Amino acid sequence: MSTPLIIAAHGTRDADGEQTCRRFVERVARALPDVKVGLGFVELNQPGIPQALTDIVDGEAERRAVVVPLMLGTGAHVRRDIPGFIAEALEEVPTARIDYAAHLGADPRLVDAVNQRIDAAMGDWQRDETCLVFVGRGAVVADANADHVRLARMHFEAGGWADVQECFIQVTRPSLPEGLDRAYAAGHRQLLVMGHWIFPGRLRTWTFEQAEAWAAAHPDARVRVAEVIGDCDELAEVVIDRYREAMPEAAAEGSPAYVAGLLLTGRRVVVVGGGVVSTRRVPKLLAAGARVTLVSPTATGALAALAAAGDIAWERREFAEGDLEGAWYVLADTDDPGVNARVVAEAERRHTFCVRADDAVQGTAYTAASRGVGHLTVAVVGDRNPRRSRHVLEAIVGSEDVRQAIAEPVGRS
Secondary structure (H helix, E strand, O other): OOOOEEEEEOOOOOHHHHHHHHHHHHHHHHHOOOOOEEEEEOOOOOOEHHHHHHHHHHOOOOOEEEEEEOOOOOOHHHHHHHHHHHHHHHHHOOOOEEEEOOOOOOOHHHHHHHHHHHHHHHOOOOHHHOEEEEEEOOOOOHHHHHHHHHHHHHHHHHHOOOEEEEEEOOOOOOEHHHHHHHHHHOOOOEEEEEEOOOOOOHHHHHHHHHHHHHHHHOOOOEEEEEOOOOOOHHHHHHHHHHHHHHOHHHHHHOOOOOOOOOOOOOOEEEEEOOOHHHHHHHHHHHHOOOEEEEEOOOOOHHHHHHHHOOOOEEEOOOOOOOOOOOOOEEEEOOOOHHHHHHHHHHHHHOOOEEEEOOOHHHOOEOOOEEEEEOOEEEEEOOOOOHHHHHHHHHHHHOOHHHHHHHHOOOOOO
């Protein structure tokens, strides 16, 4: 048997929410037949996380486990409560090894699941005529709230909405009624509310109640509410990936990527997709001297400006077979998994390395987190957890020893 997995869930007074969570854990267990999968709750339901952990490691000869927080954001539960419960379990079983996985975050598969719920609620509405009111949980941790705002912006950039208004259901502002007020004040009368959480519970109930109350007070506006993510394969895949990323064996092996520096000066690089990911990556390719061709029917303002200035070539259309002719390096950065898969497949046939933005392991290269420091580039190639890679990079670059090493002249050998 492999290292056991404990899924750390929030807990709810809602009976349907608790049962949905338990069904989801069964889904994960079916997908991992050789892994003992357990469930622990932060609050309200049993067993609690310490009890779930001690029960599962006491029964294992190696006394090991991986905890995956079933949390979309990195609020107080992820940062403080669950680590505290792990420490409590280790007091009971001090010889155990318990590894803590990353939270779920804005994984592309979860974004896809959210879009499926949105599409189901939209019915005959068109996105370019609709304002998405994107509701987050709300946390005392500012970073968690900022992550929700960033995700709302990603939905706006990639989703084709008339507008997106972010708001929160508790703790911080703007509240859901305030978010609806802002959309209304901006002239929108067709509003789709999406509560960004996992299972049914009081947050879902509050979302429907507040949206219905607001709609009753604004009869000239139309309001529809999407369902939560729920028990689904996309969520299970992300949880399983977080478990595997945190496995001690995986950590010991380092990144699965072979690290090399590409010399792209004068060489053709094809970027498919004109969204925010490409906007971040294209300037670094240009700085490396690459001849960049963008293939996308639309592009962000920043990419369009680069094309207008002649810094990149822009093919304003969908990706087509043959677009990778002569390319040394390829980025598949669209928000359509099917298109990204086609790009990777053609790159594979041409023996050209390709980064796939939505599903890194399906590509043939990773993009490193990097920072130019003096005449050096410091980069971290990780394990598909970009937040961790960025944190490690910042720690390296911010180290006093590293700064001194960069500043000191070094003779050539």
